[in-house]
Structures are given as structure tokens and as C-alpha cells.
Amino acid sequence: GAGVSQSPSNKVTEKGKDVELRCDPISGHTALYWYRQRLGQGLEFLIYFQGNSAPDKSGLPSDRFSAERTGESVSTLTIQRTQQEDSAVYLCASSLEFGLAGGEQFFGPGTRLTVL
Amino acid sequence: AQTVTQSQPEMSVQEAETVTLSCTYDTSESDYYLFWYKQPPSRQMILVIRQEAYKQQNATENRFSVNFQKAAKSFSLKISDSQLGDAAMYFCAYRSAKGSYKYIFGTGTRLKVLA
Numbered sequence: 530g531a532g533v534s535q536s537p538s539n540k541v542t543e544k545g546k547d548v549e550l551r552c553d554p555i556s557g558h559t560a561l562y563w564y565r566q567r568l569g570q571g572l573e574f575l576i577y578f579q580g581n582s583a584p585d586k587s588g589l590p591s592d593r594f595s596a597e598r599t600g601e602s603v604s605t606l607t608i609q610r611t612q613q614e615d616s617a618v619y620l621c622a623s624s625l626e627f628g629l630a631g632g633e634q635f636f637g638p639g640t641r642l643t644v645l
Numbered sequence: 646a647q648t649v650t651q652s653q654p655e656m657s658v659q660e661a662e663t664v665t666l667s668c669t670y671d672t673s674e675s676d677y678y679l680f681w682y683k684q685p686p687s688r689q690m691i692l693v694i695r696q697e698a699y700k701q702q703n704a705t706e707n708r709f710s711v712n713f714q715k716a717a718k719s720f721s722l723k724i725s726d727s728q729l730g731d732a733a734m735y736f737c738a739y740r741s742a743k744g745s746y747k748y749i750f751g752t753g754t755r756l757k758v759l760a
Contacts, residue, residue, distance in 0.1 A: 560746070564750075570752060570753075571651075571752040572736065572748075574747050574748065574749070574750075585747065587747075618688065622690070633695065634692070636689060636690035638687070638688060638689050639689075
């Protein structure tokens with residue numbers, strides 16, 4: 530496919546369980562971003578990756594959140610010991626340019642996480 | 646730290662009419678980029694328009710145009726000849742041209758288009 534894909538599209542889990550969310554960026558895109566969007570809210574930055582540089586993790590809300598990316602390919606966002614306040618849509622985006630003229634972010638459809 | 650403010654949680658417009666969505670931001674930087682993104686009910690975010698801060702000319706994309714006032718730190722989006730398909734959440738976003746490349750998003754404006 531030509532776009533950013535995310536899986537699963539929906540995830541329901543019980544409080545205290547760990548979850549993994551996956552993002553497949555557009556091939557060749559060097560930058561990858563994760564956001565959280567609570568119901569009726571804007572996008573909350575979580576983390577971004579750029580090539581082999583150290584990721585900017587400044588938006589991760591707690592040490593229960595972590596993310597990995599191998600090279601310029603797929604990324605996984607892991608939430609450990611999920612809490613009800615983690616319920617949200619998690620959006621992934623990728624972009625081609627980075628450091629150049631305002632690279633457009635291409636967004637995936639998101640994963641809706643519900644913690645019971 | 647940079648902030649982006651969208652003061653209109655919801656707006657309505659009649660089909661074929663014009664509507665303007667407001668966005669203000671705060672930054673001490675001189676080089677940056679501003680964006681408007683659209684998020685329809687399907688929740689797939691789509692770029693509507695982009696503005697480079699060093700450009701004085703306002704960006705336009707077909708029926709979409711911006712009014713960029715750098716001194717006032719204002720970046721409004723005008724939608725002309727509104728169509729039913731324009732109904733969505735609209736987010737204003739900021740990104741520095743140097744240093745951190747995080748995008749800062751506003752809280753969004755829900756646009757309703759009335760037939």
C-alpha cells in the first residue's frame with residue numbers, strides 16, 4: 530500500500546495488561562511520529578524518530594510508554610500496565626523531508642485503544 | 646515553549662458560503678512552518694495547506710487560503726464555496742524550522758456544513 534498503515538485498528542484490553550501498537554510508514558520516509566488523541570481533543574505529541582538519530586522521547590507521558598523503530602521501517606509503541614486514562618486513539622505519521630522545508634506528515638488511520 | 650490556540654470549538658457554515666477558522670500561536674522563533682490539517686469522521690488526518698513563516702505571501706490551495714499575520718502570530722484558514730465534504734475537525738499546527746521538529750497542534754475546530 531502507498532499510505533501509512535497501523536494495526537490493530539481497534540484494541541480493547543484490561544487494566545494492567547501490556548499492549549503493542551504497530552505502525553508501517555510510507556517506504557523511504559525518514560521521520561516517524563507517534564501521537565495520542567483523546568476523545569474530542571487535539572493531538573498530543575509522544576515521540577519521533579529520524580533515521581538513525583536518537584529519538585525525541587520528550588512527549589512520552591510516563592515510563593510505561595516506550596517505542597522502537599528499526600532503521601526507517603516499522604515502529605512499535607508499547608504501553609505497559611495499561612490504565613484507563615490511556616484510552617485514546619494513537620496516531621502514527623511519517624514524512625519524507627526532515628530539516629528541509631516543512632515536510633508534510635502523512636497520517637495513518639490510527640489505533641483506538643480502550644482500557645477497561 | 647510554543648503553543649497553538651484555536652478558540653472556536655465549533656463553527657457552522659451554509660453550503661456554498663465562506664467560513665474562516667481562527668488560529669493563534671506563541672513562539673519566540675522567527676523561522677517556522679504552520680499547517681492546517683483536516684480530520685473527517687473517518688479520522689484520517691489530511692494536510693490542507695502549509696505556510697512558511699519567511700514567506701509574506703499567503704498560501705492558497707484551490708478553495709482554501711490562509712491569512713498569515715506574523716507580527717500578530719495569527720494564522721486563519723478561509724474556506725470558500727463550502728461543500729458538504731468540508732465537514733470535519735480542523736487542526737492548526739506549528740513546527741519549528743530549526744532544532745526540535747515536533748509538531749504542536751491546537752485543540753481543533755469542528756466545522757459543520759449545512760445543506
